[in-house]
Amino acid sequence: MPTLRQLFLANNAQTTNFPLLLEFERAQGVHLYNSEGKAYIDLISGIGVSSLGHGNPKVIEAVKQQVEKYMHLMVYGEYVQTPQVRFAEKLVSVLPDNLQSVYFVSSGAEAVEGALKLAKRFTGRQQVVAYYNSYHGSTHGALSVMGNEEYKQAYRPLLPGVTFINFNLLPDLNLITTETACVIIETIQGEAGIQVPDFAYMQALRKRCTETGALLILDEIQAAFGRTGKLFAFEHFDIVPDILLLAKALGGGMPIGAFVSSNEIMGALKENPILGHITTFGGHPVCCAAGLAALEVLLEEELVAGVAEKEALIRSLLVHPAIRQIRGKGLMLAVELENFDLNKKIIDRCIDNGVITDWFLHCSNAMRLAPPLIITATQIEEACNIIIEAINFHS
Numbered sequence: 001m002p003t004l005r006q007l008f009l010a011n012n013a014q015t016t017n018f019p020l021l022l023e024f025e026r027a028q029g030v031h032l033y034n035s036e037g038k039a040y041i042d043l044i045s046g047i048g049v050s051s052l053g054h055g056n057p058k059v060i061e062a063v064k065q066q067v068e069k070y071m072h073l074m075v076y077g078e079y080v081q082t083p084q085v086r087f088a089e090k091l092v093s094v095l096p097d098n099l100q101s102v103y104f105v106s107s108g109a110e111a112v113e114g115a116l117k118l119a120k121r122f123t124g125r126q127q128v129v130a131y132y133n134s135y136h137g138s139t140h141g142a143l144s145v146m147g148n149e150e151y152k153q154a155y156r157p158l159l160p161g162v163t164f165i166n167f168n169l170l171p172d173l174n175l176i177t178t179e180t181a182c183v184i185i186e187t188i189q190g191e192a193g194i195q196v197p198d199f200a201y202m203q204a205l206r207k208r209c210t211e212t213g214a215l216l217i218l219d220e221i222q223a224a225f226g227r228t229g230k231l232f233a234f235e236h237f238d239i240v241p242d243i244l245l246l247a248k249a250l251g252g253g254m255p256i257g258a259f260v261s262s263n264e265i266m267g268a269l270k271e272n273p274i275l276g277h278i279t280t281f282g283g284h285p286v287c288c289a290a291g292l293a294a295l296e297v298l299l300e301e302e303l304v305a306g307v308a309e310k311e312a313l314i315r316s317l318l319v320h321p322a323i324r325q326i327r328g329k330g331l332m333l334a335v336e337l338e339n340f341d342l343n344k345k346i347i348d349r350c351i352d353n354g355v356i357t358d359w360f361l362h363c364s365n366a367m368r369l370a371p372p373l374i375i376t377a378t379q380i381e382e383a384c385n386i387i388i389e390a391i392n393f394h395s
Helices: 004-011 057-069 082-093 108-123 140-144 170-175 199-212 233-237 263-270 285-300 303-317 340-352 377-394
Strands: 026-028 031-033 039-042 101-105 127-131 162-165 180-186 215-219 243-246 257-261 325-329 332-336 358-360 363-369
Touching: 039 377, 057 285, 082 101, 082 257, 082 285, 101 108, 101 263, 108 127, 108 140, 108 180, 108 215, 108 243, 108 257, 108 263, 162 170, 170 199, 180 199, 199 215, 199 233, 285 303, 303 325, 303 377, 340 358, 340 363, 340 377
Parallel strands: 127 162, 127 180, 180 215, 215 243
Antiparallel strands: 026 031, 031 039, 101 257, 243 257, 325 332, 332 363, 358 363
16 A cells, blocks of 8 residues: 555656655644644745644634635636625725725736736736846746746746846836836745845835836735735835735635736726636635635734744844844745755754755745744744754754
8 A cells, every 4th residue: 555655756746856745634823743743833834825824713714614605606707706805805905095906816826927917908018027036936927027047948938028137226227118017026035035125226116117107016925914024015115016916825825816906907907808817716715715814813913013023033043153144024034054055954954853944946045934923932932943953963
């Protein structure tokens, strides 16, 4: 009788030749549990998804209630479905006034695709400006605006008309012109190893887009919903995007994405041609019910308010000569080490000792720290002690 691991390797498509092959039976709070009952502290939240931790009872109850009513009924945008309507209403209530129209999709990558189409359709322009070392997903359009040639060269030809500029470099903003349909940027770069732009840079970017008529697309697929210490990361920079991209924590653990804009801009998808963007499972009612419950928990329990204090605690505990720097905001952090080999050894030892972390796609010498927002001071201390022990063991 083959084991589950053997069946996984035989029947499930692999993304690398060296998957972690960790097997978990359940998850609760900040912990994942294997079949022997060993607990692991989840310091990456499934890559930014499980911001409320695992097994939140209000989210689970919302899922159960919706499953009993109905699941998929129709492609997005035709039927008036209560979970979609209530979730959009709640999202709009916590966003700036111009972000009033929510298009629910199935994932972050699809949110990117929809936003690029929307920007081209609304402006009538073709050029897209994106950033070196950016990450926006793995579909063809998202790959086209990814700023790392290593990960996309095997899939060319990609979208034409994409110009890349340097993150946080003011002179490059001159490459945004009246021919530019949109600028797509992660408000805080994730897979580049958590790169935070300067306040003045983001102000200048917003101004340049306004002057040229280019739409500003802020990708907050990793950064939104309190992870940086603000409900949305753009609040740190006193700017507002023309289109906002959401996913990951949006669904409270269920798969969903969204692009959000004004009624005027979003209206461009309704005609010439009609059905300008179509998604079968976007805004799935169960996912919307889970997302609404998760957002309500985040707000009612004021989880964002404790993020800055938790960041400070992590920074105070992770002090070691082998740590070059810690970058980021809130609970979206990168711990930079000398090289990938050292980083990987430390990550592997952390996992062996019950702490799950990993590295970044475009910054392999940095360790990712993105725990659930509910993590306690005691749990932070335990995790950081294990990280320091792993660094000491390999230094």
